[in-house]
Amino acid sequence: MSTIKDIAKLAGVSITTVSRVLNNHPYVKDEKRRKVLQVIEELNYQQNMNAIHLVKGKTFMVGVVLPYADHPYFQSIVGGIIKAATSSEIAVLLCPTNYSKIDEIKYLEMMKRKQIDGVIICSRANTWEVILPFAEYGSLVACELVEELPCAYTDHFDAFSSALNYLIKEGHKSIGYSVARENSNSSKARLSAYHDVLEKNNLPINESFIFPDSIDIDDGKRIVKELVQLKDRPTALLVNGDEVAAGILIQAKKEGLNVPADLSVIGFDNQPFSEALGLTTIDQHLNEIGKKAFDLFLHGGHQKVCVPFDLVIRNTVSKLQQ
């Protein structure tokens, strides 16, 4: 590969002038500019970005920290980020952690090491206490509500409450739900909404109706298998993701449970395939969350953007006799 020096020599100018041409600076005599451009063309020259990154202390790249790059929930957020990034000059680096605290830190250290200018955290393994100090080294954005950081998020308490109220309105009194990681903030929000709404409606709280560690289709199947073992079963399930809900639909069929007659299901995320399943679900506009998160990364500032959600009613919730 040729360098700026080669260009300078062949064009008969200094490297400063070449640099000026490369960066569209004014104050280069037209004749020299043309000559430089011509040599660049001839040598098929391209800048070495690593040198530029070193000098500028920036890479125009953002890391997106998430546990699983192959999960539709995160894919939707990433989709939004990419869409927003495409119109900027920022490249997107996927940073899958598998919820390993160590891997997560490694990505944060990439920022410290100037490999990426910032990090958007879709979901995290470490506590904020551990993560926040890295904010000093770059632009850190969260996809959940964090006091100290710019963030784009769903109000999970609110979303979960809405879904619960809808189920209650349809006559359900015995409602269970699933969560991914029991200690995540959104799971805590769901638990408190569960208590809050059920108590307000004088409905019994049954914590054996809570199914943790639910991430993918197989978890959905597992939930139904566990469910059929219970003598006292919920009539409705509020599921933390449409993929889990898909697993529930599959296994329910196998077990001879009719959805929604025997079991109502509300999903979360409104994935593209959910329409085909006729799944009633909460659309939290993950794409939008991704977009907003990217904007926050790009423009800095310390805003908190709460992205509204919608309940999308389809065919997996039945109306019960009052």
Next chain:
Amino acid sequence: MSTIKDIAKLAGVSITTVSRVLNNHPYVKDEKRRKVLQVIEELNYQQNMNAIHLVKGKTFMVGVVLPYADHPYFQSIVGGIIKAATSSEIAVLLCPTNYSKIDEIKYLEMMKRKQIDGVIICSRANTWEVILPFAEYGSLVACELVEELPCAYTDHFDAFSSALNYLIKEGHKSIGYSVARENSNSSKARLSAYHDVLEKNNLPINESFIFPDSIDIDDGKRIVKELVQLKDRPTALLVNGDEVAAGILIQAKKEGLNVPADLSVIGFDNQPFSEALGLTTIDQHLNEIGKKAFDLFLHGGHQKVCVPFDLVIRNTVSKLQQ
């Protein structure tokens, strides 16, 4: 941020020695090594990777070129790549092109500019003639069969033929199919398999049964809308992706077409949600293709890896009277 110079000064050694400690070189007196390590700890030092990249001429990063980062087909390939990459020290940069030739070239130029060490091309907008010259600047891998490049691919002629033969065995004589981009290699392979298999079976070829530009759920819906307009309709559709197939299932229901009684459907990709849909589909093991492609990037060489496929039989194909 502190630099190697600061460490050297405070530790009372040269920067050479600091570099040696950082890179686990032998030949550093234990006492000095300890001192350096201690100062590094104190200053909370991290290397500036851009300097290292500049010196080494490498970034340990691979770009993955694809049209849409939010499409399940590509997400599955990317999933495989990420899985393979996680156990190496290589980071994965997503390069969505939206099938813009210009954007695609931009990513190839990132390689030329030393921002990434290589590029895995999942699907491309430019001709190979345009792309191949970039192989000079880094490691280029394809996810389709290309003479000049290492590649991991599906034999689409073979896969498509298998599905056709299965449909014919089930008594179908009037078969249509969909493709994404009409001029892609896989579409051409499908067309020639269509001719080949149908002719061998003395079945009529009807090119109005070919539905191009089919990418997502909406395209699947569109296909059914077009289909119901035809007086002469195929009894079975071989669809180029499960997402399109999902759209077909949705719209068929709306139009009062029973699948599979009125219309049999075979998908492609075996996406996670396909099981929930009961969709018969061809699993081409996209994850595996991604993994192999990454291995080819990592280890160089010029292998061609043909990844085998499976026909996954579920409930969307009917048996017709002979």
Next chain:
DNA sequence: CTGAAAGCGCTTACAG
């Protein structure tokens, strides 16, 4: 409008 020179933060022969 132009160029010499310092500097970005590292690695790596080379000499000792």
Next chain:
DNA sequence: CTGAAAGCGCTTACAG
């Protein structure tokens, strides 16, 4: 075992 120095390929005051 150790360090001075050159070099990776750029940008950017500074002086003219």
